[in-house]
Amino acid sequence: MKFHLKQLTVAAALLLAFGAQAQTAAAPSAAKKELIAKVLAFQQPGIESLARALVEQPAARMMQGAGAALQQVPADKREATAKAIEADVRKFVDEASALTRDKAVQLAPTTIGPMLDEKFNEDELKQLIAWFESPVNKKYQQMGGEMQNALGQKLVAEMRGAIEGRLKTLEQGVAKRLGLSPQPAPTAPTTTKPVTPSTSAAKK
Template identity: 30%
Template sequence: MKKLLATIAIAAMACTTTIAHAQATDPKTELAKKVVALQQGPELDRLVNQLAGVTAQELIAKWGPKMEATVPKAKQQKASEDLNAELKKYTDDAGQLIGKQVNKVSTESLVPVYAERFTLEELQQLAAFFESPAIKKYQATAPELGNLFVQKLVEASRPEVVARIKQFDDAAVKIVGTSPAPGAAKPPAKK
């Protein structure tokens, strides 16, 4: 009986090793890994920086008003500089922490989806596409082009948006008023 159990255990381990080896060398999965890796370029770096920036904005929203409410006006400039230095360190660290997760998350979530939804031939075509010099040039140029587009879009829409802000402010004054109610907290002073 013990020999039978030992034989079954050895056979099960051999099957597990064979299955794991077959999964690791599956050409479709390997090609899916390649396609996912080829897609990661400057745009992904920009996304990581944006995610880190979003978390930094949350800290600014939390600590800006606290600083203005608790730090004497005479010391606010220095406190603001110190907070900005800490914020820069935080943003750099958060970007690195998020960046470290890119490969893991890509492997765990994107690779299986690519392997499931694309045929081997389609994955080969995608890999060839992402390896092409034109796409590499596009990926290198895309952040600059994106920034240029956003800058021009902001410039083009600014007059209408500013006019709409004024409409909102006018409506808000009618709703909220301009004088603080007795006992109401004062809004933080503007810089």
């Protein structure tokens, strides 16, 4: 019995020792932490855009619903009501975006950081940073918006007729189910951006 207890004690000690070594090995070095922080800094604009999109998407849906509901408002009050709603939604987007952005930036090191540590070694992180800093990458990033706009405009031009027809059919079907007289069908989007309140002035 004493022999078995001694074996168990030694085994437990070895497990603890190996566990401590594994934890030590898993902890990134100071140099690697610095590289990860630099990668996260390059990613911050994307992180902030993600946070804002999470707020703008439900706000856009709310604006679309409000646009339909405005048809029930008396014509002489419709414009003022629309402006008031837009101001309320814009205020919500600005305030909620700031809160969400700050939280996203705060969470990134503990969420994305460990993923970078697991998937990339120091040399790979250095290569990644070199790519972020390269003139080729900067040139490509500058073209990103132009390429998206060009494709979006072409897509809208090609699909406008098909989308408007489907929207009209859907609107008529919904109105029929509700027993309502159908309102004029909404038109297809004319820009590549989602329908959101104007927020350009709020960007920093």
